[in-house]
Amino acid sequence: GEDVEQSLFLSVREGDSSVINCTYTDSSSTYLYWYKQEPGAGLQLLTYIFSNMDMKQDQRLTVLLNKKDKHLSLRIADTQTGDSAIYFCADCALINTGKLIFGQGTTLQVKP
Amino acid sequence: NAGVTQTPKFQVLKTGQSMTLQCAQDMNHEYMSWYRQDPGMGLRLIHYSVGAGITDQGEVPNGYNVSRSTTEDFPLRLLSAAPSQTSVYFCASSYSSSGNTIYFGEGSWLTVV
Numbered sequence: 001g002e003d004v005e006q007s008l009f010l011s012v013r014e015g016d017s018s019v020i021n022c023t024y025t026d027s028s029s030t031y032l033y034w035y036k037q038e039p040g041a042g043l044q045l046l047t048y049i050f051s052n053m054d055m056k057q058d059q060r061l062t063v064l065l066n067k068k069d070k071h072l073s074l075r076i077a078d079t080q081t082g083d084s085a086i087y088f089c090a091d092c093a094l095i096n097t098g099k100l101i102f103g104q105g106t107t108l109q110v111k112p
Numbered sequence: 113n114a115g116v117t118q119t120p121k122f123q124v125l126k127t128g129q130s131m132t133l134q135c136a137q138d139m140n141h142e143y144m145s146w147y148r149q150d151p152g153m154g155l156r157l158i159h160y161s162v163g164a165g166i167t168d169q170g171e172v173p174n175g176y177n178v179s180r181s182t183t184e185d186f187p188l189r190l191l192s193a194a195p196s197q198t199s200v201y202f203c204a205s206s207y208s209s210s211g212n213t214i215y216f217g218e219g220s221w222l223t224v225v
Binding site for chain 1: 160
């Protein structure tokens with residue numbers, strides 16, 4: 001079945017850029033999402049990208065999609081301590097069901 | 113507009129007890145689903161529904177039942193709780209024709225002892 005993979009941990013210094021990577025296997029992906037989860041909290045939708053796009057920018061966030069390699073990345077510019085959280089990549093596997101396939105989550109640690 | 117509402121937020125159960133996690137949305141979404149989150153494993157789909165009266169199994173359905181008698185509500189039932197069902201549960205909903213926005217509830221933290 002479809003699979004989504006992420007590295008588990010990333011540590012950066014405050015003010016640096018963070019790049020969180022994700023790979024997926026589904027050839028028929030339509031939408032790909034990035035969610036943020038702070039400790040003890042629910043999921044916050046950060047951004048999403050439609051599969052016919054290769055880049056989307058939203059303030060400090062840049063999403064890059066390489067459909068040929070099935071690779072998705074989230075770049076956070078000028079990373080702040082408030083960005084420390086778990087970031088999940090998710091693939092909308094079947095658009096007519098609302099089903100999402102999630103990666104394991106990447107814990108981002110921002111050091112002052 | 114409350115979005116997706118889950119109750120309870122926290123629950124402790126004894127092994128063998130039953131309970132229902134409630135999920136309600138007020139956005140007239142057709143699609144609703146339940147996920148569980150375990151450390152290092154991301155979120156895994158338990159059950160989902162594409163409309164009232166229609167449900168289907170996800171990746172990890174064993175030990176859980178669902179029903180969808182109304183568009184608004186999608187309860188998740190644990191008939192005989194086991195320690196392996198200790199997890200954080202998330203309900204989600206979306207429009208049928210809009211795969212770009214899937215709304216999540218705030219989560220229900222369940223511990224089975």
